[in-house]
Amino acid sequence: MPPHILIVGGGRRLHDEIRAAAAGVRTTTICRMSVLPKINNPQRNARLIAMSNDATLDEWLAMAEFLHTQDPFTAVAAWSEVDQEKGAAIGERLGIDAPDRETVRLVNDKAAMRHRLALLGLDDTRVRSVSTVEEARAAVAFTGLPCVLKPDSASGSRGVSVLRDLGELEAAWEWARAAEPESTLLVEEFLSGTEYSVEAMSEGGAHRVVTITGKFSDSEHRVEEGHVVPALLPAAQAAGIADFVERALSALGVVDGVTHTEIIETKRGPRMVETHLRPAGGWIPLLVRDALGVDLLSLLAARTVDQSVLQRLPGERSGDPEPEPKDQLCAAIWFIQPETGSEGELLSLFGVEHALDTPGVVEVQVLGRPGDRIGTLRSSGTRLAMVRAIGPDQDSAVAAAREGASRIRAVVVPPAEAGPLDGELLTGGKLR
Structure with a gap:
């Protein structure tokens, strides 16, 4: 029987990749309402079900069980952290291949991950889970300074701060809480390296x-x-x-x-x-x-x-003749970030064409949009653009990406002064 994969959540290009992986592969996708616009080629699914963003796990399980009785699945795939627990629970309930539920818990709960690695003698990083500023203050005494305060379940560096002085704790706490209001917070040893x-x-x-x-x-x-x-x-x-x-x-x-x-x-x-x-x-x-x-x-x-x-994978071909040697390439990306003190509203980005003309640069993507509120760099979500480059070695690739990024300038004005757009703003990626 050809594979029928239940995809839980988004994945952009991965949906199409799965359908192209083998003859006859079909996919059914169940996702949150907020993810629906991000599903590539939705019409290529056998079924596409959008669940309320606050649907309970029992609702997800019931939907998956019903669909399985009508058109059985062979495996479950889930890539986004917010959906992996649901995917694992569905696979466990249906008795089909899926991410392991305990592995999902250990990976997505940073405190549990650290406990498991410490138990097996693999990683001795000091860490404490905290729920109040007072507990965080005591945890700092355990980890020492500098240390890191961060949400237990977040990505993209949201809510992460490096504390070098105890006086920075309350501001860092407010930032972490604003980024992930429901998450447990961690105080952990600062790893220098x-x-x-x-x-x-x-x-x-x-x-x-x-x-x-x-x-x-x-x-x-x-x-x-x-x-x-x-x-x-x-x-x-x-x-x-x-x-x-x-x-x-x-x-x-x-x-x-x-x-x-x-x-x-x-x-x-x-x-x-x-x-x-x-x-x-x-x-x-x-x-x-x-x-x-x-x-x-x-x-x-x-x-x-x-x-x-x-x-x-390269170097893993057993019994096959060695491939012909080829020139080594290196690839790099550099991000255009908000400058310190540039809080306001994004009016325009200039210099994208000049960035593309940089030797070695192969792509520029504009990530900011007119009217975006620009603030201090605090997560990957604040990036304004990215420049991708290729070179014969690491230094050349990084230098090309950084040079291309240096040619892009953001025009940021205080929100009260923002008027009609008057300038060049490219709002999509451009590939050479």
Whole structure:
């Protein structure tokens, strides 16, 4: 019987990738109302069901059970953190392949993740869950300064602050609470070192690191300002990071799919920041494709319909002749961020054409829109544009992306002064 995949939530390109992964694959999608506009090619689903944003888990289970009696599913896929618990519960109820419910809990609950890794001796990062400012103050005494205050369940650096003085605690608390009102907050040891993310593929409990991504982040809220693939690392250090991440994924019960793991290489060795049961955001899959020729989304789709994929990775082809050597490429992205003190309303972005003319730049995407409220850089959602570049080495790729980004200027005015748009604002990506 051809695969019939129940997709819980969004995924943009992944819906089409799954349908293209094998002959006869069909998809049914159940999503929240707010996700509906983000479903690519909705008419290609066998069914598309939109649930109220506040629908209970029992309602999701009942809907999935009814559909399963009419047209049985072979597997469940869920990539967004907010939908993964539902996807796992549905798979468990229907008795079909799906993300494991305990693994979803461990990965999406950062405190539980840290407890599991510490229990197995993999990561000794000090952390405390807190529910009041007073508890946070006591936790700082345990972790020491500097430390990090952040929501337990958030992404995109929302609500994250680095505290270097106890006097910063209350402002950081208010910021974290505003970002995630219902989340437990964590106070954890500040991990001093170099940031990386690790893009990996898992199949049947076996893990293979595809690449390690270099990161550039601001110091206050740890918002990523740029990425480069692959990271510039000595072979022995890269092998140590890969071994750490593969052991951590096993400890958390990860079995199948693409994972995106953020780590910091400290003097004590690699330490986990967080991991995700999905491909990276921030256009990192595009960088992986540009630099290595590996399409993580296609591999994830193939694994979702039960195809073996590890042998498709570079260096994993058993019995096949070695591929012809090719020139190594590196790929980088740099983000245009709001400047300090530029609070107001976005009127226009200038210089996109000049950014595209930068040698090495292959794409510019404008993310801001006229009338957007511009404030201090505090999450990935405040980015105004991105520039993607390719080069023969890491330094060249990063330099091209940064040079392209430097040619873009934002015009921001106080909201009371904003009038009719008078200038050039490109509102979509442009590919060379």
